[in-house]
Amino acid sequence: MNIAKNTVVTFSYVLKKTTGEEVDRAEPDDPMSYLHGHQNILLGLEQALEGGTIGDKLDVNLSAANAYGVRVEGREQRVPIKHLMAKPKKLVKGAMVKVNTEQGPRDATVVKAGKFNVDIDTNHPLAGVDLCFSVAIHEVREATPEEISHGHAHGIGGHHH
Ligand code: ZN
Numbered sequence: 241m242n243i244a245k246n247t248v249v250t251f252s253y254v255l256k257k258t259t260g261e262e263v264d265r266a267e268p269d270d271p272m273s274y275l276h277g278h279q280n281i282l283l284g285l286e287q288a289l290e291g292g293t294i295g296d297k298l299d300v301n302l303s304a305a306n307a308y309g310v311r312v313e314g315r316e317q318r319v320p321i322k323h324l325m326a327k328p329k330k331l332v333k334g335a336m337v338k339v340n341t342e343q344g345p346r347d348a349t350v351v352k353a354g355k356f357n358v359d360i361d362t363n364h365p366l367a368g369v370d371l372c373f374s375v376a377i378h379e380v381r382e383a384t385p386e387e388i389s390h391g392h393a394h395g396i397g398g399h400h401h
Contacts, residue, residue, distance in 0.1 A: 241293065241294075241380045241381065241382070242291050242292065242293050242380065243276050243289050243290055243291060243292045243293065243377070243380055244276065244277070244290065244291070245276060245277030246275070246276065246277060246382070246383045246388055247275075247276045247277075247380050247381065247382060247383060248273055248274070248275055248276070248379075248380070248381050248382070248383045248387060248393045248395075248398070249273065249274055249276050249289060249292075249377065249379070249380055249393075250271050250272070250273045250377075250378045250379035250380075250396070250397055251266070251271055251272060251273075251289075251375050251376060251377050251378055252265075252266045252267060252268040252270075252271045252272070252375070252376050252378065253265060253266050253272070253373050253374060253375045253376070254373075254374045255371060255372070255373050255374075256371070256372050256374070257369050257370065257371060257372075258301070258370040258371065258372055263366065263371070266397075268376065268378070270397075271378050271396075271397050272397045273379075273393040273395065273396060273397035273398040274392070274393050274398070275383055275387055275388070275391065275392050275393045275398075276289070276290075278391045278392070280391075280392055280393075282302065282306070282307055282308075283306070284300070284302045284306035284307065285300055285302065285373055285375075288300040288373075289375065289377070292377050292380075293377065293380055294377055294378065294379060294380055295377065296375075296376070296377045297374070297375065297376045297377075298374075298375050299372055299373070299374050299375075300372065300373040300375060301370070301371070301372050302370070302371045302372070302373070303370050304366075304367065304368045304369055304370050304371075307366060307369070307370070307371045308364040308365075308366040308367050308369065308371075309363075309364060309367050309368075310367060310368055311363050311367045311368035312363060312367070315361055315362045315363050316351055316359060316360065316361050316362075317359070317360060317362070318357050318358070318359050318360075319339060319357065319358060319360060320356060320357055320358075321353075321356055321357060321358050322356075323339070323340075324337045324338065324339060324358070325337075325338040325339060325340055325345055326338035331350055331353035331358055332350065332353065333350055333351065333352065333353075334349060334350060335349070335350040335353075336348070336349060336350075336365060337349075337350060337358070337360060339360060339362065341362065346362050347362075347364065347365060348360040348361060348362045349361045349363070349365050
């Protein structure tokens with residue numbers, strides 16, 4: 241079976257910046273599943289996987305614009321530390337935090353931390369970064385009617401209710 245709309249795809253991957261730095265991975269023994277054609281993964285990756293099948297291995301290069309977007313200047317702001325929704329133990333430059341914005345909760349990166357306030361950048365941490373996914377396709381199957389109505393994959397590597 242080939243990957244098409246309303247198939248469930250199980251795959252493992254290594255995600256690297258084009259500079260070689262690893263960002264994320266899903267190991268072959270702990271793969272990820274998604275419902276194809278419902279924008280559950282980055283569109284550029286979904287398009288590259290279209291038509292693929294079990295056993296395929298491919299490298300997918302995505303420019304920043306096709307991945308997490310380009311960096312937008314002026315997205316730095318100072319917020320009280322107590323207003324952060326989620327933060328690591330140490331607030332250091334580059335640490336990830338979560339803030340509530342008018343558009344809802346957003347991931348942000350620490351630019352500078354003070355005693356009571358922190359300067360954050362609400363660009364996505366991977367904004368402006370060109371990425372390469374090295375993907376291996378483990379399984380392709382038809383989605384169940386329930387998965388299609390939910391808009392996501394169930395089972396191993398997918399959603400659990
Ligand atoms: Zn569901």
